Amino acid sequence: MSLIGRHRVLVVSKSEQTEGVITTILKQDEQLVLSGVIADGSAVLAYVFRDRPDLILIDMDLPDLSGLSTLQLIMDHSPIPVIILSTLTSEGSAQTIQAMRFGAVDYFHKEMLVSELSGDGVVTYFLERCKLAIQNGVKGVYPASTQSDGYMDSMQPGAPLINGALLQRRMDIELYLRHAIMKKEFNLVYQPVVDISTNCVVGLECLLRWDNDNVGYVPPSEFIAIAEESGLIHEIGEWVLREACRQNRKWQLAGLPPMFVAVNLSRKQFNDCRLSGTIAAILEETGLEPKYLELEITESLSVEARLAADTLGKLKELGLRIAMDDFGTGYSSLGYLRDLPMDKIKIDQSFIKGLQHGQVNAIIVSTMLTMAKQLNLAVVAEGVETEEELQVLREYGCCFVQGYYYSKPVEVRHIEEMLYQLA
Template identity: 40%
Template structure:
């Protein structure tokens, strides 16, 4: 039976032989080992999953070990991971610099196996001890904070019942200051309201059970007497001996009022008055039990507004609140008293329809709700028309548990939104399978970088007359270890919706530039073209960061082309425009990809700084047979010539297409006629055919 690795270790070294030796050595000791060849990849890997220890080389291309360690120390998420430098540098100044960067130890190459294992084990033990101490300190700090901010009065006494400490709430409730209470006993608060046997029973219970709870009448400093609810607990040492007591108390009248408020606030939405999620789940649980016993159906509708965020942003939150209140009123007017209307999120509502004998009755109500909610709302800012999306799931057909049916109704509602909104979507098993698969892919994609499952393929961009490669487009590929190739059309949308596209996109740029620098050193004069997602602009591909990446590798900025699609202009136009101007001012080139397939293309060419457009393959594919496509390409070429923009034609697959484009004045192109996207070695073979 396999056992869980005792610790995870990240090895960072640009020498493959060192990586292999260290990995074999440490894996034999049951450590989980991740070898990486560069500092840049190491910094990204620790963000996905922080190791327990890092073995770090110093002399590496790009970021050296000193800089990697300094960045790890600067990040709160990784500053506590111990770093052992392992380097061939033997100068005392190098070692001092390593410790100054944050290293905990230094091993000289060539290293001894026993020495490495001993130091690794030592620092793992030290780090585990430090983590335990930090956790203990955190618990102590939390306890101290709770003592100070608690709304209940707290008294700490010694074993004889002498008060040693009180919190601010004690003074606020009783009127006694710490100076007046410390050194006294809780008899300071004795009211004379209780008979002697009350205290006898109290002490008997506390001494035998170590705990007492009940109502006590106490006298405050101003002489007034109040009921309190006391909870007293004995504090014991490791030998079980009582070392003191802690007492907590609150005003009973205030407590009863708070309980009533909690029942109201805990069960109903304060804004709309509808049932909230907590009470909804409680009612659903009861309804499911009754319907399961009587073998009846229950329908659950999940309702979401299609553009509620824009309402808040353009008309203000007060208008948004009024809109939600009117929606709640329309929902309650359409359902029976036995049914439930609930608000479970900012703009999400749920309707529970009990005792549904006919599915058609539920469907009729759903369409009636859709019609009712899409009628204009009268608001102070004027009439507002807002779309809604409805998802419907049925118990027990779509699930036998509350959370399952609620989740499935929400999945159906999300599908209605994806399909354009203002419609009803019924849950199907296929939707559930798609969601599970999407979540699995998102989880695996987060670890793909650290697992070295991602790679780049390269498709040449050529001169159409000579076929000479001038550059290449970098295309991301994902090959998980436990399954086959996953199409970019599948995982790129997941990366964009989850936010992973920023880290993946940065990795693509770094790897593309590193490969380009390598090929330029071998004598191939090329440029690299990378796709930039809307979600990356502007912070994910900051101009200063792009300049730093290229400068570190000795690349001229004009060797890097950034491809954007027209969708980028559908976001924050001002920030996109500023980003475009900044990257081009630094010397980088920007191409507009998939030109002609979006909206307002001509205005983009007029108003935004670009270097070239890429004619989408949908026009190239049929240009020989379809005169309209040929006319469109001719118009695009003429327009770009007037605007001094280069043109790259995509998707060229036949010699006739190449010749026709070349005759029209299109200089550059890419497509299967020249080459499919290729891995590194195959692309180098392709380049060899055009070696000078």
């Protein structure tokens, strides 16, 4: 490939190890070419104006915080995409996170490149991030081009800087996520789905939990997005599916009442063409019958309806059941029911909260239940917390509920206690 169509990358680093690793990695991609390496950050502008690189990689471990000074020079004088390589952002973290908010800077955890972690997955991810930074360019580095979304306030004189610990935590989460499966740090908890006419558990939703010695307990709302962005969601999602199926089969072999276990699918998992094959292999490996695995999807999948229908069709051919989670919270709920082969809807807890006092919510929930019955869909009401809410749902003909009224998500041993009482 000629230089036309290739992206020139400048590295600012004093570390021979960092330089060597990056040079080796860039050679693995035809679209990226190393245009130069400089150790003196103060000379970066002269190099930029002379050779016009498309991307700059700054080693933030330069002495005397000169990495931060280099970043500031670029932001002030030459809007070129920058990726900072850092393990610790020290005093510069607040300014760095400001730059990231304006789209001027991306980051990559340096340890992921220079340690034993730098295998094929990390290298591919790093190269993709480099090209993505070039493709996006610099968005809103200067006040005149900022968006009217509130970010401008943080750049006004005297405005407080963002807590730099947020950036460090984001970087550390991505790093330690790569160890989590190997170190057996993930754990599944289960929340019962209950038939309110019998008070019997008819199914379980499994939920992922992660606790790490270095970053502590990290809620799914924080680490799932990072796992999706980094591509780790495929490995993590496969672990969840396998563990849920394995555990369900183990319960069955122990003589407990057979029931479904529901697993949530992320957007990237759903878009993976290997999904149905992966699930088929897991079912065969664990010995679980497909009818005891339920997959939950949400409207946030943002998939074109025809492609989604094809994917769901392949999954249903395996004998799985499909549920739409958080039903009613998006604008496409009815369209999904029309276009996609669903078995169940789960009414979002926002409609259940205060159901006995909210006339609008009561009308919406009643309408959902009537519609689902006519479409031959099962319904689960999520987030049920009070006897009053349960009574209203019973009057409306809802059969299945899930929520703290019966049980919060609990460890395997507590689920086993519940199921043994039913056996």
